[in-house]
Amino acid sequence: MYELIGCSTHYGVSNKGEGLTQCVQSLNRRLPDHPIREIPERTLPEQGLANLKYLNSVTATCEDIAAEIDAIKRSGNTPLFIGGDHSSAIGSVSGDAATESRLGLLWIDAHSDINTDASTITGNIHGMPVSALMGFGHEKLCSVYGEQPKILPEDVVLFGLRDVDPLEADIIERLNIRCYYFSEIMQRGLDVCLNEIKSCFSKVSRLHVSFDLDSMDPAYIKGVSVPAADGFLEQDVFHIFERVLPEYHISMIDIVEYNPFNDTDGETGAFTERLIRRILSGAFLPSGSNRK
Ligand SMILES: [Mn+2]
Numbered sequence: 164m165y166e167l168i169g170c171s172t173h174y175g176v177s178n179k180g181e182g183l184t185q186c187v188q189s190l191n192r193r194l195p196d197h198p199i200r201e202i203p204e205r206t207l208p209e210q211g212l213a214n215l216k217y218l219n220s221v222t223a224t225c226e227d228i229a230a231e232i233d234a235i236k237r238s239g240n241t242p243l244f245i246g247g248d249h250s251s252a253i254g255s256v257s258g259d260a261a262t263e264s265r266l267g268l269l270w271i272d273a274h275s276d277i278n279t280d281a282s283t284i285t286g287n288i289h290g291m292p293v294s295a296l297m298g299f300g301h302e303k304l305c306s307v308y309g310e311q312p313k314i315l316p317e318d319v320v321l322f323g324l325r326d327v328d329p330l331e332a333d334i335i336e337r338l339n340i341r342c343y344y345f346s347e348i349m350q351r352g353l354d355v356c357l358n359e360i361k362s363c364f365s366k367v368s369r370l371h372v373s374f375d376l377d378s379m380d381p382a383y384i385k386g387v388s389v390p391a392a393d394g395f396l397e398q399d400v401f402h403i404f405e406r407v408l409p410e411y412h413i414s415m416i417d418i419v420e421y422n423p424f425n426d427t428d429g430e431t432g433a434f435t436e437r438l439i440r441r442i443l444s445g446a447f448l449p450s451g452s453n454r455k
Pocket residue numbers: 249272273274276289375
């Protein structure tokens with residue numbers, strides 16, 4: 164059974180992220196029947212590193228997130244995690260990996276989030292979680308909830324990319340990370356690509372799905388912090404979940420980067436509510452299925 168938990172992180176995106184501090188509260192107004200339990204974001208003194216902004220606050224918050232996720236899984240439930248900026252996934256994936264022998268990671272996002280403190284342009288940590296989880300980058304980010312790498316590069320798939328920094332492309336190539344650009348997915352077909360990723364996850368025990376709302380088209384989904392042109396529509400996202408949730412042993416799901424301040428027409432909040440309700444109700448699973 165899914166258990167809703169959230170953390171309105173915003174330090175990972177620094178100055179663009181003020182609205183993210185309201186993401187869980189805002190969704191809770193839409194979901195009075197399914198309250199999201201909120202982990203407070205931590206604020207610590209910082210050294211002011213330009214290439215690792217708010218490092219201390221981000222890592223302390225991610226430790227808290229990881230411990231809560233680990234506890235939910237040990238209780239037998241499946242976490243459905245609502246995160247602010249995507250640095251929160253350093254916490255959710257690290258907590259998830261604690262009870263898995265070999266965790267796969269499906270990262271649905273316009274951005275590859277695979278920078279390190281050496282490659283970053285902005286210094287924003289929400290662009291670094293994938294590298295940190297594989298054990299690359301600053302030691303403090305890599306050792307959240309345990310010092311070992313949480314994920315192997317061969318067990319990661321980046322899906323829906325539209326905006327990748329040149330140095331990130333180098334990292335992807337060097338580590339041989341499987342990735343699907345949005346243009347390729349549209350050209351070859353969503354189902355063809357979803358069929359293909361099955362072989363990428365053949366060795367994992369369970370799959371962590373990390374869904375960033377900025378993977379969607381900002382013409383319709385405006386409530387994000389770092390929009391990139393084009394992207395998935397609601398029907399595409401629902402189709403991805405319809406395919407992925409029954410096909411794998413899902414360890415947990417993240418939904419991140421909902422920024423209510425930029426959600427000027429309310430559509431992003433309304434979509435996120437529909438997505439959460441569908442996941443909780445089992446609507447993405449074949450009828451009569453008892454798989455979780
Ligand atoms: Mn992201």
